[in-house]
Amino acid sequence: MARKVVETVTCDACSKKGLEVEGTxxxxxxxxxxxxxxxxxxxxxxxxxxxxxxxxxAALTA
Structure with a gap:
């Protein structure tokens, strides 16, 4: 039987607030x-x- 592993990436900043928002x-x-x-x-x-x-x-004008 084949298995497929799906990894969910969440936003690090939202995770600090306890939220699970997709990281894009x-x-x-x-x-x-x-x-x-x-x-x-x-x-x-x-x-x-x-x-x-x-x-x-400043770097662009130098």
Whole structure:
């Protein structure tokens, strides 16, 4: 009899709140990996973009 293993990935940020929301976005920083839902993925993307924007602008003009 054949068996099929299905792995469910949940959002790490939602899991801290006790929620089980499907993780659809992967955030990887060096050796750290975070599975995030669309909402948390967008939130972290926006925060990183804002934090790095001045550095990126300065590097592009150099």
């Amino acid at each position: 976005v992967v955030l990887k920083i060096m050796d750290d990996r975070y599975d995030l839902c669309d909402e948390h993925g967008a939130r972290f993307r926006d925060q990183l973009r804002a934090a790095l924007a001045p550095s990126l602008d």
